[in-house]
Amino acid sequence: MYKIIIQPNAEKKFLKLPKSWQLKIGRAINLLATNPFIGKKLHGDYKGAYSLRAWPFRIIYSIDSHRIIVEVLDLGHRKDIYK
Numbered sequence: 001m002y003k004i005i006i007q008p009n010a011e012k013k014f015l016k017l018p019k020s021w022q023l024k025i026g027r028a029i030n031l032l033a034t035n036p037f038i039g040k041k042l043h044g045d046y047k048g049a050y051s052l053r054a055w056p057f058r059i060i061y062s063i064d065s066h067r068i069i070v071e072v073l074d075l076g077h078r079k080d081i082y083k
Contacts, residue, residue: 028054
């Protein structure tokens with residue numbers, strides 16, 4: 001199992017969300033511990049990172065296979081996250 005690390009800015013955004021969305025995003029983040037490669041590989045500014053859909057939100061994360069760590073870099077609504 002991979003260890004999950006959440007960056008402070010992502011955690012701050014997470015805590016501002018309503019509880020129902022926090023549960024949905026929390027479940028998606030927990031899935032990353034068992035299989036971090038379920039997300040879509042990103043290009044451009046986020047090259048090397050992955051995106052996981054938790055509709056209507058996206059979770060941007062990176063994987064360090066050597067240290068067995070998944071680092072949640074950012075999360076946000078799908079219309080704003082890639083800007």
